[in-house]
Amino acid sequence: MPTPQAMRNGLVSFVGGSCLVFGLAATAVAAPVTPQRLLNAADESHNWLLTYGSYSSHAHSALTQINRTNVGDLRVKFMMSIGGTAPSPDNEGNQKPGGAAQFTPCINDGFLYVHNAWGEVTKFDVRTGSRATPIWRADPAMEITGANRGCPVLLNEFVYNKTRDMRLLKIDDASGEVVWDVSTQYVYDVDPIREQSTSDAALAVGNMIIMPQVSRQRRGWIGAFSAEDGSYLWHFNTIPRPGEFGHETWADDWGAWKVGGGGVWGGISYDPETDLVVFGTGDPFPWGDPEFRPGDNLFTSSIIAVNATTGERAWHFQETPNESWDYGTPSPKMLINADVGGEMRNVSMHWARNGFFYTLDRATGEFLSGKAYTKVTWTDGLDPKTGRPLNYDPNSLVQAYTKASLRPGDPSTSQGVCPYYLGAPTWMQPTYDASRQMTWTQGTDGCLNQTLEADQYLKTPEYVAEIEGKYPFLWEGELVGAHQNGRIMAINILTGEKVKQLVVPNMLYSGILGTAGDLLFTGHLDGKFAAYDKDSLAEIWSFNAGVLITAPPTTYMVNGKQYVAVVVGGSSAGSNASADLLLYHDRVPYVVVFGL
Numbered sequence: 001m002p003t004p005q006a007m008r009n010g011l012v013s014f015v016g017g018s019c020l021v022f023g024l025a026a027t028a029v030a031a032p033v034t035p036q037r038l039l040n041a042a043d044e045s046h047n048w049l050l051t052y053g054s055y056s057s058h059a060h061s062a063l064t065q066i067n068r069t070n071v072g073d074l075r076v077k078f079m080m081s082i083g084g085t086a087p088s089p090d091n092e093g094n095q096k097p098g099g100a101a102q103f104t105p106c107i108n109d110g111f112l113y114v115h116n117a118w119g120e121v122t123k124f125d126v127r128t129g130s131r132a133t134p135i136w137r138a139d140p141a142m143e144i145t146g147a148n149r150g151c152p153v154l155l156n157e158f159v160y161n162k163t164r165d166m167r168l169l170k171i172d173d174a175s176g177e178v179v180w181d182v183s184t185q186y187v188y189d190v191d192p193i194r195e196q197s198t199s200d201a202a203l204a205v206g207n208m209i210i211m212p213q214v215s216r217q218r219r220g221w222i223g224a225f226s227a228e229d230g231s232y233l234w235h236f237n238t239i240p241r242p243g244e245f246g247h248e249t250w251a252d253d254w255g256a257w258k259v260g261g262g263g264v265w266g267g268i269s270y271d272p273e274t275d276l277v278v279f280g281t282g283d284p285f286p287w288g289d290p291e292f293r294p295g296d297n298l299f300t301s302s303i304i305a306v307n308a309t310t311g312e313r314a315w316h317f318q319e320t321p322n323e324s325w326d327y328g329t330p331s332p333k334m335l336i337n338a339d340v341g342g343e344m345r346n347v348s349m350h351w352a353r354n355g356f357f358y359t360l361d362r363a364t365g366e367f368l369s370g371k372a373y374t375k376v377t378w379t380d381g382l383d384p385k386t387g388r389p390l391n392y393d394p395n396s397l398v399q400a401y402t403k404a405s406l407r408p409g410d411p412s413t414s415q416g417v418c419p420y421y422l423g424a425p426t427w428m429q430p431t432y433d434a435s436r437q438m439t440w441t442q443g444t445d446g447c448l449n450q451t452l453e454a455d456q457y458l459k460t461p462e463y464v465a466e467i468e469g470k471y472p473f474l475w476e477g478e479l480v481g482a483h484q485n486g487r488i489m490a491i492n493i494l495t496g497e498k499v500k501q502l503v504v505p506n507m508l509y510s511g512i513l514g515t516a517g518d519l520l521f522t523g524h525l526d527g528k529f530a531a532y533d534k535d536s537l538a539e540i541w542s543f544n545a546g547v548l549i550t551a552p553p554t555t556y557m558v559n560g561k562q563y564v565a566v567v568v569g570g571s572s573a574g575s576n577a578s579a580d581l582l583l584y585h586d587r588v589p590y591v592v593v594f595g596l
Helices: 035-039 461-467 580-584
Strands: 018-021 075-081 106-108 111-115 121-125 133-139 153-155 158-162 167-172 178-183 203-205 208-213 221-226 232-237 268-271 276-280 302-307 313-318 334-340 343-351 356-361 367-372 431-433 438-444 448-451 476-479 486-492 497-504 513-515 519-523 528-533 539-544 554-558 561-568 590-595
Touching (some): 158 208, 203 268, 268 334, 431 513, 513 554, 519 561
Antiparallel strands (some): 018 133, 075 590, 106 111, 111 121, 121 133, 167 178, 208 221, 221 232, 276 302, 334 343, 343 356, 356 367, 519 528, 561 590
C-alpha cells in the first residue's frame, strides 16, 4: 500500500501558493457544478464543463448559431492574457522554459476558467460578450513548468487544480482561496520516490478527482483522490510491479521494468453505465531498444479500463507489444453507441498513434475492428479476430515486425517506418458527430528512420539502477523528407474507413472542435485559426493570431449568443511552423474569443 509523500507543510497545506482577487468575487458565482451536471454535461450546450465537453470525449457541441452559412462574419470579440510567459529563444535557438500552451478553457454560465504553464488558474467573467473581467487568480507557486493540458476541474462549489509538480489544490470558486494543497506523489517499498509529474487533465467522477502520472523516465500510473479532503483512494500501476498481473511480460532478469514507461498523458473518458474509466498509455522506456526489455511490456501502448470506485483493472487491450517507435496511445477514447456488424454495441473508438483506427467493446475490451487511416509500414495489418499486429510473433520475446523494430548495431532496421510518431494524432482531441456517425482528427504526414549503436543499454541490474531515475536517449532518429504536411482526416465509424482528407502546409497540433453548425475549428502553428466545412473539409473562415496555436478550441453560449474560444501562444511545439517571425516573439499565452 502506498503512503503519501508530504509536500510543503505536510500532506495538506492550507496556504498552498497565493490568490490574487480582483474585487468582484463576491458576486461572481455560477450554479455549482454537481456530479449530476457532469453526467449530463453534453446536454448543457451553452456550457463547456469538461475538457472534452462530456465524459464520452466527443469534443462536439450542439450549438448551431455559428454555422457554415454565417461563419464568415465571425470576429474577435475580446482577448485576455493568462500569464505564464514563455520567453523567446536565445541567439543559438535554445528555448527557455515556458511550456506549450495546450490549455482548454472551461465555461460555466458565463464564467471562464483556464490555467497556464505555471499552474496558475484564472477565473474570468465573460458574460458581457465584449470583455473578460478577471475575478481571481490562484497561484500554486510551482518551481517547474511544462505542458499542462485540459481545463481546471469544476466540481460543486470548488475548482480543483492539478499541477505539473504532482499536487492537487482545492480552490473556493467564489473567493479563489486555496482550501487545501496535497501532494499526489507516492512511495512504494519497491519503488522509491522520484520526480514524478503530470501533464494531462484530471477528471471529476462523483466525489473523486482522478489524475494521471506521465513523466518520462517514470513508471506511469493513474489514481483517485477524495474531492472532500484530498485523501488517497486508489492507484493503478501501468507498469506492473512484481506479483502484479502482467509483470511476467517484462521477461528479463535485469529489471528492465524499473526503467519506466506507460505514462498516462492522453484523455481520460468515463462510462457511467459500467463505472469504468477508460484511458490509453504511453510507450515503454527506452523506446529505442526493444532488446533491452524483452516481452510484451504490459501495460504500455495499451487501452485500459479500471473501475472508477476501486481502481481495479476491468480489461486491457495492447495495440503494439514490445514497440520501438514511440507508439503510445494517448488520443482520447470516444465512447459511442454504434452499429457494429448489424448489432448495436457500446464501444470505445480512437485514432491510434500506430496508424490504425480501433473499435473495442467498452465493457469487455473485445477487439471489434481496426483499419489503417494512414500509411503503415511497421506491420502488414491487424489480425481481424484478435487485433494483434499480423507480424507479431507469440514465440518471440523481442518482436521484429516488418524489420521495423530497431536493433542495436544494425542500421538496416527501423528505416522508413510509417507513421512518424508525430505523424498520427497524439494527445490532440478528435471530434465525433453522432448525427453523421463521423469522426475527425488532425495529424502530420511523415515517416521515420532510427539507428542505435550496439551495446548502448547494458543488460545488467547495475546499469538499470544507474539509469532508473533518468534513462539516456542514446538512439538517433530523423524524419524522412525535409518537411511534414498537416492533415485533417474524417472516418465513417460504421465502416472504419477514412472517407476524406485535407492536406495543409504545416503540422497540426491543436485538436479539433466540432459543432452542430456543420463546422470544424482548429488552430495552426503559423497562427491561423480556421473553420472548416464538416462535409467537404473546405476552409470557409480564418483569422491569424500572429502566434502559434497548440490548444484545442471550445465553444459556449451566454445571453443568447454563441462564442468560440481558443488559447494561443506558448512555446513552440515543433519546427514546422514555417514562420521565422515566431522565433522572435515572446509567446505570451492568451485566450481569444470570437463571435458574430
